[in-house]
Amino acid sequence: MPKDDILELKQKAKELRKSIIEIVYKAQSGHPGGSLSEIDMLVALYNHKLKIDPKNPKWEDRDRFVLSKGHASPGLYAVLADKGFFSKSELGKFRQLGGMLQGHPELSIPGIEFAGGSLGQGISFSVGIALALKLDKKNSKVYVMIGDGESQEGVVWEASMAAAFHKLDNLTAILDKNQVQETGKTKDVMDIGDAAAKWKAFGWNVIEINGHDMGEIIKALDKAPIKGKPTMIISNTIKGKGVSFMELNYKFHGKAPNDEEYKKALDDINRIDVKKFK
């Protein structure tokens, strides 16, 4: 991908970081930390990789993106609105009574492929989609994003075992390894250990990258899938990335910024130099 295009994606990620802060601030509720860690990958997926049509969200031959870590919905909603799946005005009604954008994604929302909110389930769901697509000999690909804290759920491993067993080479998982979960650092709450070694041992093709480096993200997405096995992209990220006081701070897993924090967060993001950002 040409350097200018990568720069454009980085600029887009910067804009959408601001959207995330706006969405959560306006709602005074939601999960900013995991949205800020995933956003670079989501921007790359939706603007570079996924075969989708925002005007026809249920297009039969589309690729699917499943956000298994559903609490990071502000990041996904920001991207979907930007792509035109629904009006940006919906973002202001996030988590509000009668609003379309529920706290966690629902299938009724255009562009949403999985109703998350309970961890570990999206990867299992994605294995099902991938199996069915293979049965029909479809070329569509399935992408699923899980979290590192989420990988403490047993069903993640049930699904990972099944994906390799069924040779699901139409499935690419992304581990948004942002190092922090609700009550602290993942390594302190329940260390998931050597994630790359674990998924390799489960029979996956594993790629490890800096998940905030747009160049590395694009390269990794272009390398997957490979024939005969599912791919896991271990995306090393920082929870809250781009907002100084949210970075690696578990208190902003599921808390909205107050007035002062909101201004500071936007200031921080405005100061991001996209050329150097990674």
Add this chain to the structure above:
Amino acid sequence: MESQKIATREGYGKALLELGRKNKNVVVVDADLGDSTKAEYFGKEFPERFFTVGIAEQNMIGVAAGISVTGKIPYASTFAIFSERAFELVRNVVARNKLNVKICGSHAGITTGEDGKSAQAIEDIAIYRALPNMIVLQPADSVEAEKMVFELVNYHGPSYMRVHRTAFPVIHSSDYKFAIGKGEILREGKDAVIFATGTLVHEALKASDILKNKGINVYVVNISTIKPIDSKLIIELAKKTNCVITAEDHNIIGGLGSAVAEVLSENYPCKMKRIGVQDVYGESGKPDELYKKYGLDSESIAEEVTKIIKKK
């Protein structure tokens, strides 16, 4: 002559196979119990549409849900008890999204027998009944199980179908028509009505014979759809008899007895007795021994009916 005895799980397996031949969209997800649930009949003929997940019930439900959004029609079966292990996935992935997943729990109730407490699901109806969007079915014989499997393919939405290990008599002819949400009057009566479900339909029928010899005539009704329950029929027969008995191989909390009580307490309160497992776990033993010990056999039912009629 006593009719042939076939377990409802046989009906499930047989119908799945037939359905697989007729409808290429039907797939099965199995968690290493296909030999017991009889889903293996399908698996042997259509291995490419038979997805094994190993001993992993949570993944079985998640995978079935993912398959369903592509337009395929997944039947996911395991033991009733182990389906409960995936309850929260059934709730959050399947029922919450109204996905077209057909869950079948086999080896339900204490009739499972020798395997003992760990295998005898007595709370599955209660938990699945509590889920919005979910329908809950339990056939009385293998013919009804077959008809259910076929009827479910025409129904779009989440369902839980409960089948059994033990063989019971076949009471329906092959032209029987099963309809979701409809109770079936098997015996006419006047003194009381027994609403029974699953294997207890047979015990209720035998109980009605015992009672008849004592000059007591009871309705016996097969309630094979526990949700949505046939409120109209329940109210109608309660009004006719003023004496209602429910019979099920399930805990008395949350099952058929509760469903009938919910209908009647709001519409036509009357004398009622819930026959079922009395909020205890079962144990190892032969199915008929267990039914006797836990008060689910025909004689216990006849005795309870006699007692409650006196209180009318």
